[in-house]
Amino acid sequence: MLISLDWLKQLIQINKPAAEVGELLTGAGLEVESIHTFEAVQGGLAGIVIGEVLTCERHPDADRLSITTVDIGAEAPANIVCGAPNVAAGQKVVVATVNSMLYPSGGEPFKIKKSKIRGAASEGMICAEDEIGLGTSHAGIMVLDTDLPNGTPAAGYFGLSSDEVFEIGLTPNRADAASHYGVARDLQALLKVPAQLPDVSAFAVANTSRSIAVEVENVEACPRYAGVTVSGLKVGPSPEWLQKRLRAIGLSPINNVVDVTNFVLHELGQPLHAFDADKITGDKIVVKNLAEGSTFVTLDGVERKLKAADLMICNAAEPMAIGGVFGGKESGVSEETTSIFIESAYFSPDTVRRTGQTHSLKTDASFRFERGTDPNMVLYALKRAALLVQEVAGGEVASEIVDVYPNPIDNTNLSLSIDRTHRLIGKEIGAERIREIITDLGIEVTAETETHLELSVPPFKVDVKREADVVEEVLRIYGFNNIEVSEHMSASFLASFPKPNPEEITQTILNYIADNGFREIITNSITNSRYYNEAEQESLVLVLNYNSEDLDALRQTLVYSGLEVLRRNINRRQKDLKMFELGKTYELAEGKHKESTKLVLFMTGNSSAESWKQPTAKVAFHDLAGLVQNVLTKLNAGNFTVQPLPENRLMRQGIAYTKNDTVIAQIGLLETSVTKQVEVKEQVWYAELNWDYLLKKYRSNLVAEELPKFPEVRRDLSLVLDKQVTFDQVKQIALRTERKLLQDVNVFDVYEGDKIEAGKKAYAISFTLLDKQQTLTDKVIDSTMNRLMQQLEKQLGAFIRK
Structure with missing residues (x-):
């Protein structure tokens, strides 16, 4: 929004320079982003003055030129060669002095310099109206009828005073200031000078011949x-x-x-x-x-x-x-x-x-x-x-x-507590100052006591509907910079904040992922509906007046927007990529719009850069699964179940982490048919976390407890199992079997080959045991391990190498 200082001066008396007015407005919430000078004529006729032609003689070597001396208010007259046919001694003229810039109508700007024209020195230029941008006539020089002293700036003669213009970044809550009078109302409170509307008392109806x-x-x-x-x-x-x-x-x-x-x-x-x-x-x-x-x-x-x-x-x-x-x-x-x-x-x-x-x-x-x-x-x-x-x-x-106007819009009536105003501002400024600011802003005080003001807020204050809004009005006029910072940095909160803080948790996890070499991407939530099949399109949220046919729907998944980023990087020879995004997805379910937040990760290319110390290897499932599992651990997701990836159109060769029948995360290889839709030829591993659920169920486990006084014990088992049995199944059985002593279960080796039966695999698994009350004895350890082996044999058909 642009506001003219000269225009403001027609509504309120302002004697301060533009920069100072800009600081006042910014401090009051009308941020002045810049102040520029407006000139009615480009250049503002700087360096152009009124002069008087003292002498005028024909140039000896050019019939169409005249040699003149012109009084421009300097110590000595200026010698100027002029080509205008109407130049004559005794005229008052417009003179562009040496080093001034001219901005002619329809031409390129140029600078006046000392020069020689056909051997005669020329120290300026006598101007026509088109040569200084005042019009289009080039019939001759401008001859003025004025008694102004020689050397008077021409801008003053033509009434071309410049104007200072404020560019204000108007926030949506300040609709009341979307005009010069609106800004003048704020200045009224800031400067203690009344703003005046133009007089309309002369309005009169002459006749009623054209009634509508x-x-x-x-x-x-x-x-x-x-x-x-x-x-x-x-x-x-x-x-x-x-x-x-x-x-x-x-x-x-x-x-x-x-x-x-x-x-x-x-x-x-x-x-x-x-x-x-x-x-x-x-x-x-x-x-x-x-x-x-x-x-x-x-x-x-x-x-x-x-x-x-x-x-x-x-x-x-x-x-x-x-x-x-x-x-x-x-x-x-x-x-x-x-x-x-x-x-x-x-x-x-x-x-x-x-x-x-x-x-x-x-x-x-x-x-x-x-x-x-x-x-x-x-x-x-x-x-x-x-x-x-x-x-x-x-x-x-x-x-x-x-x-x-059948139903007039009434003022908003509010009650303002003086004590609460002081508390919210953070300083006692006095009831009288509060009242003064409120009335200067055009809000009427209808009644008052020692502790409260009853207010009637006019409808032009669109955003002032509550007591807190009035306090904000008072504070911005009083000045945020006038609130001293306490020696003891503390604050009283208006409401209790939930703990743990979702924003802090989110930032911690995103930082952790970034620390592991992933780069964050932010993609457009508007996507191409052609990415989705016929069944999926029934639940798409479509954009009604889209600007591009390629951006006509809200995304149901972050897969495609992420693949577009991968494609752009791969096409520029950046092929080893690890990226993540926290974003929203949208769908139409049972006639209602549903919005969800997902955390997704992409990996493609090699897992590490080329090095003489180790060969490169393509990104594999476990490169991504390890990170996802660590994220779930940091989120204190607790006991979750790992299951084969449910059948879906986007991924294969993956797993899903579930808790209470809810999928909290899934990892897999994106289907080739999906990557081809976005023209990505490389294999892409993809993980998606149900961020809404994980944040909602987050529970801090930062509980201070004494370090264990007794040592933990590790025992290892080698199991031969059917190929379809997952490590998570082994872990869950072990944790259910021994709830008190078993602290951790970990797989440290997996073997599949010709040394065991076809359709089988071997796991090497460690079990960590700890009793916080006493040292574990061999008898207790052996008893615990025997129970674990029995359950693994019974429930999974495991063969245990003893």
Whole structure:
């Protein structure tokens, strides 16, 4: 948002430099991102002065040149060679002095230097209007009628003073400051100087010859609609002052009527629209919704299909504008327009936001309406616009103001505790200072006691709905920098925070994965629906007004967006890749949208870089499984079951970790058919963790306990088992058999080969035993190991090498 300092000065008295004003606004929550100088003419006529031609003689070697001496207010006159046919002694002229820059109309800028022209010295340039960017005429030099002293800057003579413009990063909660008057209201509280609205008392109805009736059918979408007719005007270019105001904030002037509506919008924050009154069929405006699929051509010439929820401004026969968003091509103001109907309304933010997003339309009007405008500004803005139109385009008010406002929007009533305000601010600033700031911001104090203020908050304070919001208003005007930091860094929290903290847990795990050589990726949650098969597409969440056919649905899995990143890297000869992402997936289930968070990991290429010490090896299942298991351990996932990977379209040769019948993680090799969809030819190992479940079930195990006083004992067993038996099955049986002494079960060797029966494999497994109360005896150890062997033989058919 651009705010002109000169424009602000018309609303509030400001004597501070722009940089200081910028600091005040930033401190009050209106962050000034930059301040730039606006010049009505490029270069601001710097170095260009008024001079007087003292002598003028023909150049001896050029018939079309004259040698002049010009008084430019310096110690000695300047010698200047001039080619203009109308130059003569005694003239007041515009002179570009040496080292000044000229920005001609339609030409390239150039610098004035001392030179010799046909042997005669020239120390400047007497200018025509096109040579300094003031117009297009090159018929001769500009001859001025002025008594100003020689050497006076030309910018002052032409009234081309520069302006300082603030670029403000307006946050969504500050809709009240989306105008020059809104910013002036903040400065009123900061500077203790009253902000003044322009006087509209001169508004008067000349006649009622062009009355336009108004009917609002949808009062929820349009709580207030007002308008007035101005007749007998002439559409044309705006006066210079109005064009300058608009150009200063980056707008291009269009014509005097449209420029007035834009001017009032940026001055007061109230969007307006001007209709050609002669194109309002039946002299009636109806605010209503049209049937789904109705067509309407907007000002940009685009035919749009309307939704049933779109609010339309219609005449008695057809639509003329999309309410609060965009005007129509057929009803706009043109050079032939002689009567206009000025619309000033308050539209529901939800309605405008929905329509703007549906049609991908963003305008200055919709920007303000969808954040919330001031319903109490509607009539004032209408009178202000009517007076300005009469000033710049002529005409007279030819109707009474029509104002349809069946359900007035009331102020918000709040009670503010002085003590709680001090506590939230972190400093006692006094009840009187609190009251002063509140009233300076336009909030009325209706009653007060020693401990509380009863407040009436006007609707232009869109975001002030609670006591805490009022405290924020007080604090930003008082100044965050004025709150001293305590010697003892402490804080009182407004609410208890859950422990453990999910954000801290997440960051710890992500850091751990990154420390193991994985690189984090962040991919687009919008993907291509063609990645999914027919059955999957039934549960896809589709994007309604997508900008690209390749980005038309919300992803159901992070597989494809991750593969796209792998493809990009592989195509650039980066083939040994380890990547991870924490992201959301979306699906439509039983008519409801479901959102889930997943942590996924990808591995492809070699597991380690080439080295003379060891050969390279392709990434294998256990490279990824080991990391996943460590992550589950760090998350204190507890006892989980390892099962073969359920049949699915994405992965094979993998496992699933389950707990309480819920899959908490799965690892596998991505199917070739899946990788080929994204043009990845290499094998890709993939892991996916159910992050929502793991965070929800997380329990901290950081319990301080005494170190064991007695030694632990390790015993190893060699088991021959059927190939389909997993280590997890062995581990679960062991833990169920011995719950007290068994601390850990680990496999340290696996053998499959011709030295054992076909269809068999051998596990070498270690069992760690510990009794925290006493030293384990051989008798207890042997008894425990015998029970373990019996259960493994019984439940798994294990052959134990003794």
